[in-house]
Amino acid sequence: xxxxxxxxxxxxxxxxxxxxxxxxxxxxxxxxxxxELALAAIFLSRFxxxxxxxxxxxxxxxxxxxxxxxxxxxxxxMIMILLTNVLVPLIILTxxxxxxxxxxxxxxxxxxxxxxxxxxxxxLDGFLFYVGWEAALIPIYFICSLWxxxxxxxxxxxxFIYTFSxxxxxxVGIIYLYLLSPSKTFDLSAFTTTGVVDAHHQAWVFxxxxxxxAIKMPLFPFHxxxxxxxxxxxxxxxxxxxxxxxxxxIYGVIRWLIPIAPLGFQKYEGIVxxxxxxxxxxxxxxxxxxxxxxxxxxxxxxxxxxxxxAGIFGWTTMGLQGAxxxxxxxxxxxxxxxxxxxxxxxxxNTREVNELGGIAKVAPKFAIAFLIIVLGTVALPxxxxxxxxxxxxNSVFRYNVLLVVSAGSTMIFGAVYMLRMYKKVMQGETNxxxxxxxxxxxxxKLVLGIICALVIIMGIYPQPILHISEAAVNNLxxxxxxxxxxxx
Amino acid sequence: MSTLIIISILPIILLYIGLYKGQKALLxxxxxxxxxxxxxxxxxxxxxxxPIYHGMMLFDNFSVVFSSVTIISTILIVFLSKxxxxxxxxxxxxxxxxxxxxxxxxxxxxxxxxxxxxxxxxEIMSVSLYILAGIxxxxxxxxxxxxxxxxxxxxxxxxxxFGITLIYGASGSFNLEAIRNFVVEHPHNIDPMFYTGVLLxxxxxxxxxxxxxxxxxxxxxxxGSPTLITAFMSTVVKTAGFAAFLRLFTxxxxxxxxxxxxxxxxxTVITLFIGNITALYQQSFKRMLAFSSISHAGYLxxxxxxxxxxxxxxxxxxxxxxxxxxxxxxxxxxLVQQQSGSDNFESFNxxxxxxxxxxxxxxxxMLSLAGIPLxxxxxxxxxxxTGALNKYQVVLVILAVINAIISIFYYFRVIIAMxxxxxxxxxxxxxxxxxxxxxxxxxxxxxxxxYPGFISGLI
Numbered sequence: 043x044x045x046x047x048x049x050x051x052x053x054x055x056x057x058x059x060x061x062x063x064x065x066x067x068x069x070x071x072x073x074x075x076x077x078e079l080a081l082a083a084i085f086l087s088r089f090x091x092x093x094x095x096x097x098x099x100x101x102x103x104x105x106x107x108x109x110x111x112x113x114x115x116x117x118x119x120m121i122m123i124l125l126t127n128v129l130v131p132l133i134i135l136t137x138x139x140x141x142x143x144x145x146x147x148x149x150x151x152x153x154x155x156x157x158x159x160x161x162x163x164x165x166l167d168g169f170l171f172y173v174g175w176e177a178a179l180i181p182i183y184f185i186c187s188l189w190x191x192x193x194x195x196x197x198x199x200x201x202f203i204y205t206f207s208x209x210x211x212x213x214v215g216i217i218y219l220y221l222l223s224p225s226k227t228f229d230l231s232a233f234t235t236t237g238v239v240d241a242h243h244q245a246w247v248f249x250x251x252x253x254x255x256a257i258k259m260p261l262f263p264f265h266x267x268x269x270x271x272x273x274x275x276x277x278x279x280x281x282x283x284x285x286x287x288x289x290x291x292i293y294g295v296i297r298w299l300i301p302i303a304p305l306g307f308q309k310y311e312g313i314v315x316x317x318x319x320x321x322x323x324x325x326x327x328x329x330x331x332x333x334x335x336x337x338x339x340x341x342x343x344x345x346x347x348x349x350x351x352a353g354i355f356g357w358t359t360m361g362l363q364g365a366x367x368x369x370x371x372x373x374x375x376x377x378x379x380x381x382x383x384x385x386x387x388x389x390x391n392t393r394e395v396n397e398l399g400g401i402a403k404v405a406p407k408f409a410i411a412f413l414i415i416v417l418g419t420v421a422l423p424x425x426x427x428x429x430x431x432x433x434x435x436n437s438v439f440r441y442n443v444l445l446v447v448s449a450g451s452t453m454i455f456g457a458v459y460m461l462r463m464y465k466k467v468m469q470g471e472t473n474x475x476x477x478x479x480x481x482x483x484x485x486x487k488l489v490l491g492i493i494c495a496l497v498i499i500m501g502i503y504p505q506p507i508l509h510i511s512e513a514a515v516n517n518l519x520x521x522x523x524x525x526x527x528x529x530x
Numbered sequence: 531m532s533t534l535i536i537i538s539i540l541p542i543i544l545l546y547i548g549l550y551k552g553q554k555a556l557l558x559x560x561x562x563x564x565x566x567x568x569x570x571x572x573x574x575x576x577x578x579x580x581p582i583y584h585g586m587m588l589f590d591n592f593s594v595v596f597s598s599v600t601i602i603s604t605i606l607i608v609f610l611s612k613x614x615x616x617x618x619x620x621x622x623x624x625x626x627x628x629x630x631x632x633x634x635x636x637x638x639x640x641x642x643x644x645x646x647x648x649x650x651x652x653e654i655m656s657v658s659l660y661i662l663a664g665i666x667x668x669x670x671x672x673x674x675x676x677x678x679x680x681x682x683x684x685x686x687x688x689x690x691x692f693g694i695t696l697i698y699g700a701s702g703s704f705n706l707e708a709i710r711n712f713v714v715e716h717p718h719n720i721d722p723m724f725y726t727g728v729l730l731x732x733x734x735x736x737x738x739x740x741x742x743x744x745x746x747x748x749x750x751x752x753x754g755s756p757t758l759i760t761a762f763m764s765t766v767v768k769t770a771g772f773a774a775f776l777r778l779f780t781x782x783x784x785x786x787x788x789x790x791x792x793x794x795x796x797x798t799v800i801t802l803f804i805g806n807i808t809a810l811y812q813q814s815f816k817r818m819l820a821f822s823s824i825s826h827a828g829y830l831x832x833x834x835x836x837x838x839x840x841x842x843x844x845x846x847x848x849x850x851x852x853x854x855x856x857x858x859x860x861x862x863x864x865l866v867q868q869q870s871g872s873d874n875f876e877s878f879n880x881x882x883x884x885x886x887x888x889x890x891x892x893x894x895x896m897l898s899l900a901g902i903p904l905x906x907x908x909x910x911x912x913x914x915x916t917g918a919l920n921k922y923q924v925v926l927v928i929l930a931v932i933n934a935i936i937s938i939f940y941y942f943r944v945i946i947a948m949x950x951x952x953x954x955x956x957x958x959x960x961x962x963x964x965x966x967x968x969x970x971x972x973x974x975x976x977x978x979x980x981y982p983g984f985i986s987g988l989i
Contacts, residue, residue, distance in 0.1 A: 103983065173903045176904070177904055180902060187946070187950055188949060199939075199942060199946070202938065203939070206902075206938060207931075210934055211931060214928065214931060217916050220916070
């Protein structure tokens with residue numbers, strides 16, 4: 043059993059979904075994505091949580107150029123696969139109450155994007171990684187610009203150009219590494235071998251990769267595409283972007299950037315960690331001033347991602363473990379929040395926080411779900427957000443106290459604007475608009491129920507998830523640290 | 531050799547068929563003739579060819595590969611010309627014949643082993659093209675295109691010929707091997723006349739392939755010519771031009787690359803930027819394709835700048851990818867033009883609603899031209915970048931990356947028009963031939979993009 047089954051099932055599903063007619067498409071898409079989730083569960087059950095790469099597949103692709111279809115799963119990839127395969131069925135389920143034109147194309151694109159992201163999360167060959175990286179971008183571009191809001195065309199082309207530019211520089215970096223590698227290969231393990239890339243080249247390679255990853259996450263100051271795109275995209279597209287796709291950037295840093303260019307990283311660690319912290323502060327402040335609920339969540343996402351990045355750049359085992367856990371939690375929470383706003387805006391046709399109020403009175407179940415997700419987002423202890431943020435802040439603390447103070451206090455600030463949003467939307471008196479708000483039902487209940495359950499279960503008992511990636515993370519930190527020491 | 535003979539005799543047969551009013555037989559005879567020629571060409575594969583006719587021609591693998599790709603592209607274009615030429619004029623046998631004469635010149639261009647044959651090949655091709663550009667006799671733009679093309683073409687041929695003469699003067703031979711030996715034997719004391727000759731040849735060839743700053747004829751000629759002829763010029767002719775360029779420089783001038791690489795480097799960078807930036811400002815899809823073809827010439831020049839063992843392969847893959855994508859683009863343009871009478875971007879508005887197939891294949895073509903992964907265009911760019919980085923041309927590659935980003939704007943404009951802009955339009959009727967050619971090209975684009983192994987290992 044190799045990882046290629048996991049990668050190709052969504053591709054086949056995407057093609058199959060195209061054959062369905064409008065009404066049945068969403069059921070077919072859901073069935074396929076649940077099958078993919080079941081497959082992931084089988085992989086998880088057979089997965090041995092040590093540092094090795096498992097279920098590996100190596101098949102010649104363009105052997106003349108040293109390009110192989112080479113992929114495998116270790117603890118770090120496993121978390122990402124779980125994230126992807128848990129969220130995609132949930133996201134498809136959130137679309138059950140929408141009627142999309144050309145629904146079969148819509149769901150096919152989502153499934154195809156899933157395949158692209160799974161390639162990114164498992165690839166061990168630079169060329170394959172790049173192809174997966176772009177293969178995930180094309181579908182989301184079309185999802186956003188075909189089914190998005192009014193300004194979608196301008197916004198999505200900006201998004202596309204931004205991310206495509208970043209990834210082209212990464213491509214140049216990958217080709218450069220290929221030419222440096224003694225056996226002319228795109229294999230990741232050849233790139234990370236000590237001595238293949240000297241310190242001078244590592245500095246360049248570092249920036250080439252960093253640009254691609256920083257744009258994807260997005261890190262300050264490369265974030266300008268993000269709020270517009272999140273706002274204009276259809277709800278499912280926003281969830282795909284914020285829930286899963288931005289983790290491609292974070293994963294790229296862990297798997298590719300730092301192991302390949304440890305010396306470059308060591309040299310520029312200060313700059314990037316400061317950028318990440320600026321992102322936290324900036325995202326939170328802007329989020330505080332937002333009146334549009336979806337935009338508020340978009341900016342808060344910049345802050346959360348900034349914290350994950352800062353924790354990774356602190357480069358401790360705890361920081362990395364925190365990042366793994368927080369990627370999972372952030373994915374779940376942010377999908378929950380965007381779904382909440384999707385429910386509100388599809389019922390009331392507005393996302394203005396100030397126009398709402400008192401929804402808790404008319405929709406108690408909705409209120410409970412909203413509250414749990416908000417609490418998870420602001421990292422209340424015993425919710426999933428807490429574990430990750432605690433570990434990440436710990437990692438930043440080891441790097442610099444001043445930075446952790448600004449990052450940490452901003453997270454408290456984050457709680458303020460999130461809870462303020464909750465208060466304005468849900469509490470107080472109902473007005474003419476919100477009085478008729480119908481409580482959640484059917485598929486909405488199911489999605490929010492699952493998300494709330496995950497928020498609480500992961501918060502109370504995080505150990506099984508931390509255990510999956512622990513050995514791989516330890517090993518990675520060790521290997522890279524050894525390279526640092528050689529310089530000193 | 532049999533390929534060349536067949537392609538030379540075929541047009542004469544076609545003219546006779548035309549004479550005896552066998553209009554219906556023209557297309558099948560052309561296609562079958564070309565397929566036979568293709569078959570003979572492929573049978574020459576890997577047979578350790580030696581120069582023939584006193585070192586005039588050499589049908590090696592390089593020649594086989596480039597003959598095949600030009601013949602296949604011509605077949606696709608000929609398929610598209612069903613019912614197209616009939617609308618322009620009644621003498622349709624001549625069109626097929628002239629296209630094939632031009633192709634005969636191209637076969638000579640990719641198989642020459644002597645500078646005279648290069649010159650003869652280019653002339654056979656060019657003279658046919660001058661006629662083709664002006665084939666709409668009563669159309670003002672078509673006449674302008676033909677005249678401009680002829681004047682510019684004659685001018686550049688002069689440069690080329692002058693260069694060839696100077697090289698002959700210095701080295702005493704037209705033969706590629708003899709010239710190479712001359713260069714190798716006199717590493718430090720080559721006559722300045724020889725270098726001047728190399729420069730003039732570069733100028734002449736850059737004219738032919740439409741590289742800046744010798745590109746001024748391209749937009750007007752491409753725009754004025756009938757669209758199908760434009761398709762022929764920007765795919766088959768361009769491929770042949772680069773094959774000849776590469777063949778000459780690999781065979782003769784590789785040892786003195788220190789001299790001419792800086793010159794070509796400047797030309798490449800100018801070509802990339804001029805092509806891309808001007809394409810941004812075009813309102814007409816056809817003119818945009820003309821300028822984008824200039825920028826693609828820039829990418830193709832990468833292979834000459836980073837001359838090496840893999841250059842031929844890079845040009846082959848890039849030219850194939852570019853040709854099939856362009857054929858789709860021009861084919862779609864012909865259909866849209868026939869319906870709306872305009873070749874502006876606006877005439878593509880809302881195409882996806884009524885003609886999802888056409889919109890889809892055109893999208894695939896645009897993604898391929900923009901170099902997005904999982905299409906053939908990406909593989910082409912990937913090879914070009916790899917080759918250039920291999921020669922440490924990092925700055926060149928960075929500039930190319932910037933250009934690739936710029937090109938997204940204008941390629942996506944068509945996609946945006948087709949999918950996201952609404953317009954009331956009637957459904958286009960797509961003839962069967964078009965469906966076949968466009969569908970086949972789109973599938974080939976994706977196949978090469980997903981599994982380039984079967985095409986990239988040829989030479």
